[in-house]
Amino acid sequence: MFTKNETDQSNLSTTDRLRKEIEEFVCLSEQELDFVLDHFQLRHFKKHQIILHEGDNAQHEYFVLDGLLRVTKLDATGKEHILQFGMENRWITDSEAYHTQSKATLTIDCLEKTTAFSLTLEQRDKLCQALPKMETFFLKKTTLALLTLQKRILCFLSSNASDRYHHILSVYPGLIQRVPKAMIASYLGVSRETLSRLSKTNP
Amino acid sequence: MFTKNETDQSNLSTTDRLRKEIEEFVCLSEQELDFVLDHFQLRHFKKHQIILHEGDNAQHEYFVLDGLLRVTKLDATGKEHILQFGMENRWITDSEAYHTQSKATLTIDCLEKTTAFSLTLEQRDKLCQALPKMETFFLKKTTLALLTLQKRILCFLSSNASDRYHHILSVYPGLIQRVPKAMIASYLGVSRETLSRLSKTNP
Numbered sequence: 001m002f003t004k005n006e007t008d009q010s011n012l013s014t015t016d017r018l019r020k021e022i023e024e025f026v027c028l029s030e031q032e033l034d035f036v037l038d039h040f041q042l043r044h045f046k047k048h049q050i051i052l053h054e055g056d057n058a059q060h061e062y063f064v065l066d067g068l069l070r071v072t073k074l075d076a077t078g079k080e081h082i083l084q085f086g087m088e089n090r091w092i093t094d095s096e097a098y099h100t101q102s103k104a105t106l107t108i109d110c111l112e113k114t115t116a117f118s119l120t121l122e123q124r125d126k127l128c129q130a131l132p133k134m135e136t137f138f139l140k141k142t143t144l145a146l147l148t149l150q151k152r153i154l155c156f157l158s159s160n161a162s163d164r165y166h167h168i169l170s171v172y173p174g175l176i177q178r179v180p181k182a183m184i185a186s187y188l189g190v191s192r193e194t195l196s197r198l199s200k201t202n203p
Numbered sequence: 204m205f206t207k208n209e210t211d212q213s214n215l216s217t218t219d220r221l222r223k224e225i226e227e228f229v230c231l232s233e234q235e236l237d238f239v240l241d242h243f244q245l246r247h248f249k250k251h252q253i254i255l256h257e258g259d260n261a262q263h264e265y266f267v268l269d270g271l272l273r274v275t276k277l278d279a280t281g282k283e284h285i286l287q288f289g290m291e292n293r294w295i296t297d298s299e300a301y302h303t304q305s306k307a308t309l310t311i312d313c314l315e316k317t318t319a320f321s322l323t324l325e326q327r328d329k330l331c332q333a334l335p336k337m338e339t340f341f342l343k344k345t346t347l348a349l350l351t352l353q354k355r356i357l358c359f360l361s362s363n364a365s366d367r368y369h370h371i372l373s374v375y376p377g378l379i380q381r382v383p384k385a386m387i388a389s390y391l392g393v394s395r396e397t398l399s400r401l402s403k404t405n406p
Contacts, residue, residue, distance in 0.1 A: 075360075075363065079361075081357065081360035083353065083356065095350055095353055096350045096353065096354075099346050099350065100350075128339070135335065138342055139341055143298075146298060146345060147298055147303075149353065150286065150298060150352065153352060153355060154286060156359040157284035157286070158276075158278040158282075158284060160279075186360075
């Protein structure tokens with residue numbers, strides 16, 4: 001299920017999608033856009049494909065054009081937790097492994113057939129050095145991601161499952177119709193029973 | 204309780220402290236440092252002083268030189284939750300209110316007498332525009348803050364109070380000796396009893 005804006009966006013070309021994303025914060029000339037695009041690679045992934053295994057090098061950050069990715073963490077008891085979903089127009093990676101160039105502690109897999117732009121850290125650094133407005137763009141995106149994580153932490157601290165449910169509805173519009181309830185419960189850190197109660201009282 | 208490094212740092216002048224912080228990521232000439240300092244203001248706060256009230260404009264971000272700040276959120280039931288501590292060499296504000304220039308939903312108070320540099324968003328933006336290496340600095344700091352929040356979320360998801368306790372030990376070395384146990388429990392989202400058990404088994 002998409003909002004109108006997202007339906008409109010899906011009619012744009014892949015390069016226009018990336019341009020629109022960047023131009024929310026900084027303007028690019030045609031020449032600059034071509035230069036930016038030279039640093040990205042268009043990738044196609046199958047449903048269920050694992051694109052990052054725990055222990056591998058996290059070589060890429062992804063900007064999702066279509067489809068749905070999931071970032072998970074296995075805890076010491078073997079239980080899987082969902083840190084993040086990557087739906088349309090989201091940036092996703094194992095951030096720590098990517099930015100510190102250390103081994104991945106997270107796994108990324110495709111919940112749907114997915115198309116995404118990928119960007120290595122080396123290419124990202126080169127891009128920011130050559131075109132400072134891309135550094136401005138990444139600073140603004142990273143700041144927004146930080147605000148989203150802070151809200152999620154406040155949701156956890158308030159210990160109010162209803163707040164957490166509303167949080168996922170606002171952060172990932174339409175997600176609840178696209179994935180099994182068990183995944184929503186895993187992201188929220190609540191039991192299936194609690195989720196079932198919440199989805200009945202917050203349709 | 205300080206690490207050796209922090210003790211050494213406290214002998215530096217306030218401007219050298221800020222320079223050291225920035226030069227972890229980018230180098231500054233004497234002229235550039237003077238220019239950067241022109242954008243900051245040195246502030247002194249008393250113990251128990253509230254420096255941001257919920258509902259006020261979050262005009263400043265703070266770089267703590269000495270002392271200890273705390274960012275709290277009151278939930279709908281009137282219970283107080285601790286989102287963040289601001290000890291030496293930390294940047295602290297109500298990030299959402301500051302970056303979106305909206306009303307504060309958080310409160311910041313001084314747990315100790317505190318000295319800090321303050322920076323308005325307007326001054327920060329001017330600084331980044333005039334000196335792009337400061338944008339590089341803020342991007343790197345924001346990325347590190349994002350990684351810390353992701354780890355905290357993974358701690359919450361794993362539902363393992365011991366992991367959360369180790370997280371606070373690594374993120375805020377020495378904090379446990381500086382604040383009441385009730386505040387540590389509030390930050391961790393655990394009961395006083397659970398914290399007491401953890402501090403006995405993880406001295």
